[in-house]
Structures are given as C-alpha cells and as structure tokens.
Amino acid sequence: xxxxxxxxxxxxxxxxxxxxxxxxxxxxxxxxxxxxxxxxxxxxxxxxxxxxxxxxxxxxxxxxxxxxxxxxxxxxxxxxxxxxxxxxxxxxxxxxxxxxxxxxxxxxxxxxxxxxxxxxxxxxxxxxxxxxxxxxxxxxxxxxxxxxxxxxxxxxxxxxxxxxxxxxxxxxxxxxxxxxxxxxxxxxxxxxxxxxxxxxxxxxxxxx
Amino acid sequence: xxxxxxxxxxxxxxxxxxxxxxxxxxxxxxxxxxxxxxxxxxxxxxxxxxxxxxxxxxxxxxxxxxxxxxxxxxxxxxxxxxxxxxxxxxxxxxxxxxxxxxxxxxxxxxxxxxxxxxxxxxxxxxxxxxxxxxxxxxxxxxxxxxxxxxxxxxxxxxxxxxxxxxxxxxxxxxxxxxxxxxxxxx
Numbered sequence: 001x002x003x004x005x006x007x008x009x010x011x012x013x014x015x016x017x018x019x020x021x022x023x024x025x026x027x028x029x030x031x032x033x034x035x036x037x038x039x040x041x042x043x044x045x046x047x048x049x050x051x052x053x054x055x056x057x058x059x060x061x062x063x064x065x066x067x068x069x070x071x072x073x074x075x076x077x078x079x080x081x082x083x084x085x086x087x088x089x090x091x092x093x094x095x096x097x098x099x100x101x102x103x104x105x106x107x108x109x110x111x112x113x114x115x116x117x118x119x120x121x122x123x124x125x126x127x128x129x130x131x132x133x134x135x136x137x138x139x140x141x142x143x144x145x146x147x148x149x150x151x152x153x154x155x156x157x158x159x160x161x162x163x164x165x166x167x168x169x170x171x172x173x174x175x176x177x178x179x180x181x182x183x184x185x186x187x188x189x190x191x192x193x194x195x196x197x198x199x200x201x202x203x204x205x206x207x208x
Numbered sequence: 209x210x211x212x213x214x215x216x217x218x219x220x221x222x223x224x225x226x227x228x229x230x231x232x233x234x235x236x237x238x239x240x241x242x243x244x245x246x247x248x249x250x251x252x253x254x255x256x257x258x259x260x261x262x263x264x265x266x267x268x269x270x271x272x273x274x275x276x277x278x279x280x281x282x283x284x285x286x287x288x289x290x291x292x293x294x295x296x297x298x299x300x301x302x303x304x305x306x307x308x309x310x311x312x313x314x315x316x317x318x319x320x321x322x323x324x325x326x327x328x329x330x331x332x333x334x335x336x337x338x339x340x341x342x343x344x345x346x347x348x349x350x351x352x353x354x355x356x357x358x359x360x361x362x363x364x365x366x367x368x369x370x371x372x373x374x375x376x377x378x379x380x381x382x383x384x385x386x387x388x389x390x391x392x393x394x
Contacts, residue, residue, distance in 0.1 A: 010384050019365050019380070048390050053360040055341050059252035070240060070266050074233045074273050081277055 007031060007038045013045055139192050139201030140171060155193055158205065160186035171202070232276045239285055240269050246361040247293050253357050254297040264296045287370035290358065294371055344393040352386030355379050 007015075007028060014020050015028050032038055131138050137156075163185045166172075190203040244265055251261040268289050276282065345353055351372070358368045365379045372379070 009388060010380065013384050013387060014380065017359065017365070017383075044391060045387055048387055048394070049360065051337075051341050051394075052345070052356055052390075055338055055345070056249050056253045056357055056360050058338060059249055067237070067240060067244075070269055071233070071237060073266065073270055074236060077270055077273055078233060078277070081274075 006035065007041075009041070009045075012038065012042045016042060016046055016049065137190060137203050139190070139203045141201050156190050157193060158188065158190050161189045161191065161202065161204075162186050166202070166204075232273060235276070236269050236272055239272065239289065243286060243289055244269075247289060250290065250357060250361055251293050251297045254294075254301065256297050256300055260300060261297075264293060264300065267296055268292045284367060284370060286363070287367040290361075290363065290367070290371040294354075340394065344390050347393060348386050348389055349382075351378075352382045352389070355382040356386045359383055 011020070011024065011028055015025070015032065020028055032042060131140060133139070166187070166189075188205045190205055191199050192201040192203070193199055247265045247268060248258075248261050251264050252258055256264060271292050272285065272289060275288070281288075345356070348356070351374070354372055355368055355374075358371060359365075363371070365376045365383075368374070368379045369376045374382075
C-alpha cells in the first residue's frame with residue numbers, strides 16, 4: 001500500500017476504532033504520527049466520539065445495586081429448569097418413584113441403625129451443587145429431592161441398597177460389576193431421609 | 209472384597225446438570241458485572257425510562273441463562289446480549305409508542321444530576337451542550353445512530369453487525385457517515 005497524501009475519513013475512524021487490517025495499520029500509523037492535518041481530523045472524530053459516549057452515559061441514570069436480585073432470579077429460574085429436566089428424565093425412565101418407594105420401604109423394614117441428625121450446630125451444610133454434607137458425611141443429592149425442603153431435621157438410615165436401583169437412578173460404580181449378577185448385588189449405604197420421609201441423598205459405605 | 213476407595217460415582221445426570229447450572233450462573237454474573245452498565249445505557253438511550261431499562265437488562269440475563277442451559281451458542285455473548293436488549297427495548301417502545309412520541313426526548317432528563325460543585329450556570333451550559341448533541345444525533349438515520357451508540361459502548365464492528373443484523377462494512381459506513389454528519393451539525 002502506498003503512503004497516501006492524507007487519510008480518508010474511513011481510515012481515520014477505523015484507526016481510532018482499532019479496526020484497520022494489519023496491512024492498513026502498517027501504512028496509516030506512521031502517517032498519523034507525522035501528518036498534522038490528519039492528526040487534527042482524527043482528534044475531531046475522537047472528540048465527537050467522546051461526546052456521544054458522554055451523552056449515552058447520561059441516559060442510564062444513577063447506578064443501583066441489582067446484582068443480588070438478578071442472582072436470586074437466576075437461581076429460581078435454574079431450579080425450575082432443573083425440575084423440568086428431572087421430571088422429563090423421570091417420565092422417560094420410570095425409576096424415580098420406584099427408587100423412592102423402595103428406599104422408603106427399606107427404611108422401615110431393614111434398618112441397621114437410625115440416627116437423627118443433630119438439628120443444632122450447623123451440621124447440615126451445602127458443600128457443592130449435587131453434593132451436600134451432613135454430619136461430616138458427603139451425600140449425593142437424589143433427583144427427586146425437593147430442593148425447597150428443609151434439611152434441618154432429617155435422619156440417616158443405614159441399609160443395603162440394590163446396585164440395580166442405584167444404577168437406575170444414574171449412580172454407577174467403576175469398575176462395573178460383571179453384568180446382571182453385579183446388578184443383583186447390594187451395597188451398604190447411608191440414606192438421608194427428609195422430614196417428609198422421602199430420601200434426599202445417598203452415601204455408599206461399603207459393598208459388604 | 210472391593211474396597212470403598214475403588215468405587216467411583218459417575219453418570220449422575222442430575223448432578224451434572226446442577227454443576228452445569230452453577231457454572232452457567234457464575235458465567236452470567238461475570239457477564240453482568242462487565243456489561244450491565246453499558247447495556248443499561250444503551251437501552252436507556254433508545255428512549256426507555258431508567259426503571260424499565262433495569263428490568264430489560266435483567267431480562268436479558270435471564271434469557272441468557274435459558275440460552276446457555278439449552279446449550280446455545282457461546283461465541284460472542286456480548287453481541288448476543290446487546291441483540292436481545294435491542295429487541296426487548298424495541299418491543300417495549302412499540303408497546304408504549306402512543307405515549308412516547310419523541311425518541312430521545314427524555315434522555316437528558318433521565319441522566320445523573322449535575323455534580324454539586326458545578327455552578328447553576330455551568331449546569332445550564334452542560335445541559336445545553338447535551339441538548340445540542342441530542343438534537344444532532346436525532347438528525348441521523350436510525351442505523352447511523354444505533355451504530356454510533358453501540359460503538360460508544362465499546363462494541364467492535366463485527367459485534368455491532370451481529371446486534372443490528374448488518375454487514376461489517378455497512379456498520380463502518382454508518383459510523384463514518386454518522387460522524388461526518390455530526391461534525392457538520394455541531
């Protein structure tokens with residue numbers, strides 16, 4: 001590209017906006033450093049651009065703290081979206097209620113021990129999405145758990161849970177046990193039940 | 209006997225979704241911190257009152273969450289946000305067109321009050337300059353005005369083109385002609 005006598009408005013403005021191609025910039029930038037006429041026109045465009053920016057800045061009014069409100073709305077929307085997705089999954093695979101019912105029944109019939117979670121002392125703490133901690137024990141959140149349900153006074157039941165039920169709920173083990181026989185097996189797990197008697201989470205203790 | 213340590217939980221669909229939702233919310237709040245003021249200015253400059261501009265901007269970010277959770281395209285989210293804001297603002301204007309006849313009439317009235325240290329005379333001069341600029345911008349074509357306002361918020365030509373559904377070269381022409389016209393008028 002030859003060095004022009006003076007730059008066009010298009011080039012001057014694109015130079016201001018950092019929109020020149022590398023080839024154009026190679027010629028334009030040195031010219032702008034030495035040509036007073038082009039520097040002056042460039043300054044005019046910069047000044048005008050600044051005035052537009054100032055005008056637009058006055059339009060919004062004073063700032064306000066709305067971030068917290070947005071964070072709350074996002075959380076509500078995400079929960080409702082997740083509930084819809086979970087419900088679609090449940091309809092698709094039909095395991096949700098079956099697992100909930102089997103765990104609830106087993107809680108009555110097969111408890112090895114039951115202990116209530118101490119309500120005081122902040123023993124229940126959300127540690128990350130999908131996992132939560134109760135009494136220092138990490139539980140995997142079960143999909144039909146009610147996210148709005150208080151976990152202030154749940155209880156934990158230790159029981160044998162069929163591997164097949166857990167697999168149907170999306171919880172699988174690696175290395176995968178060999179075929180159907182593996183699915184017939186049970187694992188010892190702590191199941192956390194909420195105040196409504198529905199299982200909230202599961203923590204596998206051992207394969208015994 | 210297999211030890212508990214050899215067990216690895218995997219494939220919990222809802223867990224993945226929850227983790228993804230959290231990551232999406234974090235991404236959105238980061239975008240909000242970066243873009244909300246510029247977006248609000250842009251929407252307000254389109255003639256929307258400040259309170260409605262707040263609502264429109266929040267709506268943009270809620271729509272962004274829906275978009276991301278539906279695994280929408282993540283390239284150039286800034287242009288995506290401005291496009292949604294632009295459309296929401298235009299829809300809002302259509303709904304209230306009968307009560308709002310002057311596109312930019314309220315822009316200066318909605319602005320921050322002048323600093324207390326300014327004298328009344330300085331305030332008046334500042335207002336007059338803003339009004340003059342406002343009148344000059346009103347004389348531009350809508351495309352020139354939109355391009356210049358988006359440019360004033362730091363959008364690149366490619367992003368402006370995405371927001372307004374124009375080609376990059378048309379954006380460049382609108383910006384050039386808009387600035388040339390303003391230079392003549394002021």
